[in-house]
Amino acid sequence: MGTRAAALCALALVAACGGGDGGGGIGPAPDDLEVVLVSGDQQFALAGQVLPDPLQVAVRHRSDGQPAEGVRVRFDLIEGAGAAVEPASVLSDAAGLAEARLTLGQALGTYRVLARVDGAETGLELEAFAVLPPEADSLPVTQAVAGQTLVITGRNFSPIPRHNVVLFSGVRGRVTAASETELTVEVPPCLPRRTVSVQVLLGGEGSVAGTLSVFTDPGAEVALPIGGDTVVDAREGFACLRLGPGDYLVTVTTAGTVGGGRYDYELRGLAGLAAFPRR
Incomplete structure (x- = not known):
């Protein structure tokens, strides 16, 4: 039997790596370096809790984009009373990566951290939010057609659509x-x-x-001929494809520009296949 291919292009940066906080760090001047985001921005947690994922950044040379090792990166809390960042500074590793953990304060609202090269006045700002748990009311309907729009009422939702995640047996719907x-x-x-x-x-x-x-409409099923392929873009978390029965080769790639990062993803089958988390 031939094999059909489905390629999943996972562009979201979700990573977790870091270096220890050693000595002073010797490297190029701050003006030759830039701090770029790897993962951890725009997270949510209950007040007083540690964010689920670390704040992770990468240090690169402005001239050629190569990672800078052994550079001291500082994580400064610039908004949000009572929060704590640990460690406050860390050396970048061989891939230029540096990370810290943020514990939110007791107040609801926005918390901001500035990640910068030691000695530099500017850097990269990361945001986090202390929230109340969302509470959804019962669904207004008991049945719907795939692709149909629903209105869910409740409390403690974010007014920013992309912040809210609505899952249909693990598959994310677009808010x-x-x-x-x-x-x-x-x-x-x-x-x-x-x-x-x-x-x-x-x-x-x-x-x-x-x-x-x-x-669902049977006509919505994607038919791939043997040897054919398709690409699903998952950069915003919406990667959904319905295929007919058969054997498929799924290849996950990333177009991320930061080397050394770890990109988490999950393959979920809805017609008898188990979920396969991979990293």
Whole structure:
């Protein structure tokens, strides 16, 4: 039997690596260096908790983009009372990576950290948010067609649509509008006919809205000939493809520009296949 290929282009930067906090660090002048984001920006957690993922950045030479090893990177808290960053400074590793952990204060709202090369006045700002757990009301309907739009009501949602994650048995639906009490979300168009559990997440906190019977159009299925391929762009977290029965080769690649980072992803099958987390 021939093999068809489905390529998943995972462009979201989710990483977790770092170096220790050793001596003073010897390297080029700060003006020749830049700090770029690897992962950890725009996270959510309950007040007083540690963010789920570290704040990770990379130090590169401005001249050629190559990683800079042994450079001291400082993580300065610039907004948010009562928060703590550990360690406050760290040396970049061989891949130019440096990371720290942020514990939020007791107040709700925005917290900001400036990651900068020691001696530099400017750097990269990262944001985090202390929130209340989202609470979703029961779904307004018990059945829907894949691709249909639903309105979910509740409390403690983010008014920024992309901050809210709505999962349909693990598959993320696109939130097109949001307020603190209402989310407008698209049922993932690739879902097969089945009953799914709907969950609303804000960071690591979630609330189950209920179950939904999903119906689908058979014409929405992607037909790949033997030897054919397709690309699914997952940079915003929406990578959904419905294929017919058969054997497929799935290749995950990244277009990230920071070497040495770790990019987490999950392959989830909705028609009898288990989920396969890979890193």
